[in-house]
Amino acid sequence: MNGYQFNFSTPEQQGVKSEAILEFLEAVLQCRTQNMDQDFHSVIIARHGAVIAEGWWKPYAKEMQHMLFSLSKSFTSTAVGLAVSEGLLTVDDLVTDYFKDECPAPTGYLAQMRIKHLLSMSTGHIVDTMGFLQEREDGNWVKAFLNVPVEKEPGTHFLYNTGATYMLSVIVQRVTGLKLINYLQPRLFEPLGIINPTWEECPMGYNTGGFGLSIRTEDIAKFGQLYLNQGILNGKQILPKEWIAEATCSHISNGSDSNSDWCQGYGYQFWRCRHNIYRGDGAFGQYCIVMPDYDMVVAITSGLKDMQIPLNLLWDHLLPGICEDKLPESAAYQELMDKLNSLKVLLPEGDGTSEITEEIAGKCFTLDENEDHMESISFTFEKDTIHLHITACGKKQTLNAGIGTWAAGYLESFDKKVPVRLTGTWQSSTTLLIQCRLVETPFAKQFRFTFNKEGLIVETKGNVGFEEPGWNRILGK
Structure with missing residues (x-):
């Protein structure tokens, strides 16, 4: 498959200090435990469109796909943006207009819910609907979602809601006639060179939307680069820049803690971060981090208990090492390469044999x-x-x-x-x-x-x- 491929460069050629990346990696190592609950699996850092550092903690490897969990949501949002650009729907469409058979006479706040409310996690629900979907005995997740009470006015209340993203997947399939993954194949996956993506399905055969996508770390970075490039790869407009601006700006407040990257506002299935950065992320540490002010993308896969830690480490160690101009060659570069090539998770301590x-x-x-x-x-x-x-x-x-x-x-x-x-x-x-x-x-x-x-x-x-x-x-x- 032809598709977008990264160039490779030294950090210094792209204005980044190798020492800063080394400090980040050293800080990552300090977080590890024998309980395996703060393990990084991979990292790719790209600046100005070139990969300046990549590594996999053995036994994890470059060719392996990785389950994304909720980072899948950002890909579902992208599918909605493509459908909008093709004139198949608008974000102001009422949700129930696509479910007249399941909900012929909507009432109350459900009747006011629009696609943009699904996108921005502001449906008006006060609990994540996903549990109701998965518990539905007949497997009809659509009816399960439509039957959950909507207790607040849509657009006024943030509540992280994986069921809302599932409904976006269903809507995309209904307007395109294609499963989400098949709709994205020629429009996103092939242009990006994403090989053999897989996506879980609900009992009704719709892709789950809010989770279930598996791709490689390199593919996560390519996706971030597409957004950083305002939708252009290899000189071709893959995704409208207007959608990128709309999807990655804040549409609703999600908290007031200035030190938390979960309280900087929420877009269309993207989280706003400090430092004018935004990200898609998934449970236990799957990240696509886009840094427009630094012209940088970071992709991470992991098995983490505390998902704020990697973001803190990036802000504290990597950002101070980013400069506007190229830097002279550094002896730290070879040390960085040696470190990246020798990454490995902790092996358990003990003996190789026993008398019994x-x-x-x-x-x-x-x-x-x-x-x-x-x-x-x-x-x-x-x-x-x-x-x-x-x-x-x-x-x-x-x-x-x-x-x-x-x-x-x-x-x-x-x-x-x-x-x-x-x-x-x-x-x-x-x-x-x-x-x-x-x-x-x-x-x-x-x-x-x-x-x-x-x-x-x-x-x-x-x-x-x-x-x-x-x-x-x-x-x-």
Whole structure:
């Protein structure tokens, strides 16, 4: 596929101090924990249209797609902007005009809701509608959204509402006859050179809109560059500059904390930030950050508990190192390249073997009922690898964990093969710790196996989640 490609440059050629990027990376490293809940997976920094720094924390890699969560919303907004430019709809259209079969006689504030209110998270709802959509027994998310009470006048109240973005996806499909992803394919993805994007669907077959898109980090950066370039790539107007101005300005207040980048105003599925910066972002640390005053784009994927931290680090360390003119070559540049080429997540601490491996090798442990649906597990050991033989949901599979390194594999889950990387270490003579990273997502999980006379204790914990992860305990015999 032909499409937009970045040029590459040294930071100094584009007026950025390598020392500033190094300081940012060092600050990132200081945030890491053994709980895996403040892990960066990738970063790309581009200035004046050229990539000046890019890196992936092993085992994450350049070619991998990454789940975007709510960063998907900014792409849905873009689809709406393209549909507006083609004369298929306007942001002032009433939402219910597109759902006459589902809602033939709207009343109250629902009847006043317009597309611009979906875009700006100002629908008038007082709770995020997404839960109602996902709980709908017949799978009709559209009816679920239309049945949620609208208790405030649309346009007067900000409430982050993923269900609103879903409705934008439905509207785009209804006016174009194409699923959101298919509508964007020739208009956005192909011109940007975005390869093999995937997008989750609702039970009715509409793309979920507010989440579910997966692309590479490079693709996130290209998307940001399109917005920074006022919709122009390779000399062609891909997206109207009028839409970019409209989508990225503040349409509604979302708080008064001057130090929070969640309280600087909200656009059409974009967040305003301090320093005249704006971003699209997704849960657990997926970012497309556009800095018009600095002619810079930053793309980040991660598995983060606190999403304000990366923004603070960028403002504190990167911004002071940006200059108007080119800078002389710096010895720090080679140090920066070495740092970027050696990035890696923390490996768990411990020993490579235990005195009990021969005793437990091949022994099958039957597990109590658990949320991971594991029914039984056994272990075999080689010098550099731990083999986990698991039966889950009636299916047998073997996962390999590297010792002191990461082993690649696939987790078979509900007829899907999910790419994973695993590592293992002995924390004591009887306790084996396995880390499993779902490398195309923000998620990772720890499995702590403690062997005793009664059998096996399995403790599991995720890194991040919409609820605070905790250790779950499973007994095995």
